[in-house]
């Protein structure tokens with residue numbers, strides 16, 4: 001349909017327009033294929049498998065301060081209230097990884113969001129954290145991970161998983177995802193799309209949508225243009241064009257929201273900074289979904 005309409009109205013544009021159209025069409029086909037092939041249940045199973053790999057093989061430790069974890073979950077909860085409308089079947093789970101030296105956050109299939117204490121230490125305010133959480137939620141809502149699975153492991157392996165023909169595939173995929181860090185390596189197009197989710201969700205939750213680009217600016221100032229560090233920047237390159245994209249997207253779509261939540265955030269950041277080294281715990285604290293999303297930390 002799309003190719004036909006371009007072809008009938010834009011012949012003079014020649015192959016370039018057709019090529020661009022083909023790319024867009026291919027992307028939507030991939031997404032549709034991924035959503036058909038990888039069910040919500042399969043994504044949830046894979047997310048659980050990755051979590052288990054992280055905890056047992058990668059020896060990931062979670063933040064041992066319940067107040068910090070609950071605070072992050074509360075901020076994420078405001079954003080996820082919007083994401084839930086877009087993907088109601090996802091059971092979101094937010095965990096804080098105890099690693100002050102790593103500025104990172106990532107999402108896996110099934111709605112598992114992870115944020116490192118190093119990111120909390122670098123951020124300026126709650127709105128930046130909300131933007132990052134919205135970005136990661138966007139990867140899940142848009143099924144980017146499922147698309148990557150299809151891209152990287154092939155439709156056959158993922159289809160086998162979906163059909164239940166080869167239960168071992170699930171374990172293999174989870175292992176490979178962790179080993180390759182595959183859940184981190186999103187394409188530039190996926191990053192731009194996730195940025196739009198981040199700006200939109202955080203704005204709808206009352207936050208300043210420009211905070212996400214503000215966080216990128218901060219990252220750039222910290223590590224420059226090198227992508228050699230293991231930071232959110234290396235997996236989510238914070239180019240100037242990306243910062244511009246977020247700001248123009250917010251303007252074009254009339255996104256508003258003023259809340260920065262700097263005071264609330266600074267208090268929590270101080271707690272993170274005061275945590276003793278190696279104070280992380282092996283098991284993620286159980287989520288407390290009943291906690292009010294907007295209650296101030298105490």
Ligand code: ZN
Nearest residue numbers: 186191194236
């Ligand atoms: Zn991303």
